[in-house]
Amino acid sequence: MPKTLNEFPRLGLAHLPTPLVEMHRLREALRAQDGRDVPRLFIKRDDCTGLATGGNKTRKLEYLLGEALAQGCNTVVTTGALQSNHARQTAAAAAAAGLSCILVLFDSVPYAGRAYRKSGNLLLDRILGAEVRVEPADADAGHVFGELFKEIESNGGKSYFVPVGGSSPTGSLGYARAYLELADQAQALDFRKTVLVHASSSGGTQAGLVAGAQLRGSGPAVAGINVYRQDTAAMAEGIHALACKTAALLDASTPPAGSIDLDGDYLGEGYGLPTPGMREAVELVARTEGVLLDPVYTGKGMAGLIGQIMSGKYAEMEAAIFLHTGGMPGLFAYEEEFAPR
Ligand SMILES: Cc1ncc(COP(=O)(O)O)c(C=O)c1O
Incomplete structure (x- = not known):
């Protein structure tokens, strides 16, 4: 039975609505x-969602931990790479909800920076009280999680598993809700033709936004920049499938096949591996707007938005809006990238 966004269990974690701010100096x-x-440029500050340095996962975790509490779970388990922002926000959300948190982090990014394996999000995970278990890149995930769930159960716990990036239909509800918030803000500015550009990885943010657009029926177009997989077409299919499931939960119309806008030109060598465009975008936005992006997601996302603007893709738009999805702690794990040159 489909429900409205207010009927799903939801734990209030985020500071909402997040601001929508014009970037005059970046445009100049x-x-x-x-x-x-260059069209008018705006930034939607989801890095200001407020939970342990903020970010996009907070909106997903409102629904995910709402569900965990409704199911009577006491231990949240999630996974990601060593510098996962999702893991850090899950640790913070679990702390705020009074739940235990176990993070299974795979050492899967071949980045050799000196702080990568100890600082940034990893440091914050530990401060937030999560139990951090590091696994090698080639560990058998099925086995690792099977053993972990048995261990939690035998200690009398009840686990709630949050998939990578919080990207399940339940998690994506957070971004369907975010789309409605943003569409109201764009409408208040009288915009009719706008685009929302953001970094896309496990896909729940984009899927939720697309489902939200289906629900509302009008508002900004949604464009993802792939920062995750070499196979952009397969990734877009996965996002479409998740968007369909999220839309179905809300009884919204199904997004048309082939309608996911995902640009694969800004990933570089792979997930978590720096690109020159990322470095330039991080420094340019910091120095024109005083806003900190991150090396893994928003830096590449912004490089994508700039590249798309320069290619004329948004010439018809009244405004282009960048969704700042957070990730700032990652800067500390990639300190060499921003050393004086
Ligand atoms: C800072 C940041 N931006 C963007 C994303 C991508 O969001 P999604 O995984 O929902 O595609 C993530 C995911 O971890 C993130 O941490």
């Missing part, structure tokens, strides 16, 4: 670089 800098007309 881009104009000066290229002489090209």
